[in-house]
Amino acid sequence: MAELLTVARPYAKAAFEYARDHEALDSWSQALSFLSVAVADDVVRHRLSSPKLDSEQKCRCLSS
Template identity: 50%
Template sequence: MAEVNTVARPYTKAAFEYALGKGNLDQWSATLNLAAAAAGDEKVARVLSNPAMTDAQKGDLMISICEEADQAGKNFIQLLAANKRLALLPEIAAQFNKLKANQEKSLDVELTTAFDLLDEQQEKLAQALKTKLGRDITLTAQVDKSILGGVVIRTEDLVIDGSVRARLAKLAEAMNS
């Protein structure tokens, strides 16, 4: 069986190209995020897996949840329902948001530190990342005392681990070699 991201990709690409052409990436992103959250909800997933419901009824249920979607968005959800692909909504939304971020030259960065950083420190780090990566940076900071010190920066496929824990692990590995 094909992987979920492979099956979701053509739907994502079609939705993205349509939304880009119409100039409403934000609206489509909001619709897909809402639909993905609904499809991922345990109660909604249970209803959607009910074999007594027709595909059209499942599509109508999702449309009622995403009532602010434009007609094209509603048609997209009905298409997914007709093709028995509503379960792909979380993956479609994730892929769509990545394409949107690439289009807008922005990047979500997760920053993990051992202690809270001041706002000016976060801003300075965001500026340095913006310069290095050539994109606008949206920083999300969290504290994890287990890294002991330093920072861990994560975004899509890039991880910069400057934590004390990682350095100690490298030192231990070098000593045991």
């Protein structure tokens, strides 16, 4: 688990800085809240783990 945090930290920092610099903290916060609920759902998590979907298809699944 610590390794995941170590890997994720620079991406999280970059996302925060981007949102802050573009005055979009509220919209980023809302999107992250939605995504955290979505990936906690068993059906969504199962679909996202499918090897039949590439990364682009998975992103479309979450953004539609």
